[in-house]
Amino acid sequence: MKISVICVGQIKEKYLKEMNDEYLKRLNKYVNINIIELPDKAINKDENKIKKQEGEEIIKKIPNNSYVICCDEHGKMFTSIEFAEEVDRIFSLKSGHICFIIGGSLGLSDEVLELANLKLSFSKMTLIHQFARVFLLEQVYRAFKINHNETYHK
Numbered sequence: 001m002k003i004s005v006i007c008v009g010q011i012k013e014k015y016l017k018e019m020n021d022e023y024l025k026r027l028n029k030y031v032n033i034n035i036i037e038l039p040d041k042a043i044n045k046d047e048n049k050i051k052k053q054e055g056e057e058i059i060k061k062i063p064n065n066s067y068v069i070c071c072d073e074h075g076k077m078f079t080s081i082e083f084a085e086e087v088d089r090i091f092s093l094k095s096g097h098i099c100f101i102i103g104g105s106l107g108l109s110d111e112v113l114e115l116a117n118l119k120l121s122f123s124k125m126t127l128i129h130q131f132a133r134v135f136l137l138e139q140v141y142r143a144f145k146i147n148h149n150e151t152y153h154k
Helices: 016-027 047-061 080-094 111-116 129-149
Strands: 002-008 031-038 067-076 096-100 118-120
Touching: 002 047, 016 031, 016 129, 031 047, 047 111, 067 111, 080 096, 080 129, 096 129, 111 129
Parallel strands: 002 031, 002 096, 067 096, 067 118
Antiparallel strands: none
16 A cells, blocks of 8 residues: 655644654555645746646656645545545555545646545645645544554544
């Protein structure tokens, strides 16, 4: 089992970096996980061009034969238990590799969204992409704890 997380932008805030690192450490017990950080582009008047360029870079990094989950505000929402069941289902039936994609502040290009096997929404509220990464890692960790019948999820 493998998980890749492709992210536009780096985590700059120390407290978010520490949380990110903690969940990566915890997840290593369950799954081979790697983070692929892509540089975010400076935002100017041509936001569509920037989103398209970021999308091209993302597409180059998507591992072959992976189940692609794009984090998108219009995606499907899950409870933590439903998400755990979905992760388990993907690993058992679809693919041994899940690739999560988190866009930059402009979101994901249509070209990237078209590649998604699943579009995932964390909330109807907008999250900064740095926090979205930590939130995703925590929920993936929670999913593994749930799927292994270990205490953590209450």
